[in-house]
Amino acid sequence: MKLIKLLLGFVVVLVLGQAGFSSLDLRNVQFDPAIVGAGDEVDIVVEYSSSGFEGSKYIGDSDYTFGVKLLSDDDLTRKYVEVLDTFGDDLKGSVLDGILYNKVFKVKVKPDAPKGSYEFKLVGSWYKNGIATGADISEKIIMDVKREGIILDVSNILTTPTQVRPGDKFVEVNTNFENVGFKTAKSVKIELFIDSEFIDASYSNNNRVWIGKLAQDETKTVSFNLNLDDYTPYGIYDLVYKISYLDEDDNSYSKEISVPFFVKPRGFLEIESVTGSGLAGESSRLEIVVKNTGSQSAEAVDVRVLVEGSQPFEFDVRNSYVGELEAGESGKAIFNFDILSKADVKEHDFKLVIRSKGDSDEGDENIYTYSRNAKFDVVGVATNKFVWVGSAGLVLLLVVLVFRGRKK
DSSP: OHHHHHHHHHHHHHHHHHHTOEEEEEEEEEEESSSEETTOEEEEEEEEEEEEHHHHTTTTOTTEEEEEEEEEOSHHHHHHEEESOSSOEESSSOOOTTOOEEEEEEEEEOTTOOSEEEEEEEEEEEEETTEEOSOOEEEEEEEEEEEOOOOEEEEEEEEESSSBOTTOOSEEEEEEEEEOSSSOEEEEEEEEEEOOTTEEESSTTTTEEEEEEEOTTOEEEEEEEEEEOTTOOOEEEEEEEEEEEEOTTOOEEEEEEEEEEEEOOOOOEEEEEEEOEEEETSEEEEEEEEEEOSSSOEEEEEEEEEOOTTSSEEESOOEEEEEEEOTTOEEEEEEEEEEOTTOOSSEEEEEEEEEEEOOGGGTOOOEEEEEEEEEEEEEEEOOOHHHHHHHHHHHHHHHHHHHHHHHO
């Protein structure tokens, strides 16, 4: 008997549970426009009803209403689709159990949304005086985005010179921007950023350009100018383009595109040491050690001394050829010259111009020029040789005269 009672109790619970079950029946879904593209504002028209015992017992009771709402159901949809009207608009009166009704929801697909399937859920609940009476019930809705909207991308990038190296100034970067979507972008602004302390814009505000409209399949070229510091490490840098634009409904968007920017290696010449000092009125020698601190060979290295007309030095030859210096190698330039007697006893500055050719084995045919300085000390004044010769002659003459006087 106890077992029979338990079984009867289980059946009663099961029947009551099923009788209390309420469901949301989604009968039909339509999209306007029928073919959805990125950037579209879409009407989602749904036909639905609420069925089950729980719903049927509320019919005729004005305190009870059945309400539905549309929610994004995955990360892709939440990122690229905005539900403009969560609760929608009724197209046919109030909702009653077992009767079909239509509701329209408006959603906005962002212009940069990729093609694919976007998921929503239609959530229904019974409310008593605006308060939910039970658990939510839901149905899934899938909307396919079949056409991409505004898609701005970099189609090509060219630099002048084609091979960019440390120390290059006013490097022209020509970048083609293309709209590969099917909707027009308005008020397009391009900003260029480089995360490097060695590279910056050649002119003030040169990293910002407005190009206006960019229609479907249209391409526009934007030019920027960059300066590279002499000590820029060679390698790959990221040119980051920040693109800001409006769609046809004046909604604003922005995206970033990174493009690799290759800085090739080169030789780089520095003064490693300067040796030389002398006396005013004498000849002297200046030795300059030049070092290639770059990462490629420097060919045909030549050092020239620039002497101003007011400087008290006379050079027979002002150029000294050093030759090729491999990366990390040093070479010596030697200059012989006369220090005029009027030279002040002090440290003097020489201006140097160092020229070299790039590493031809690496395709670098550039001629590089470096402005450098060298110090030379005039440490004293040489004794006047004519005074010594004259004095010696006078002494000799006096000796001769004294000797003759004694003989007489």
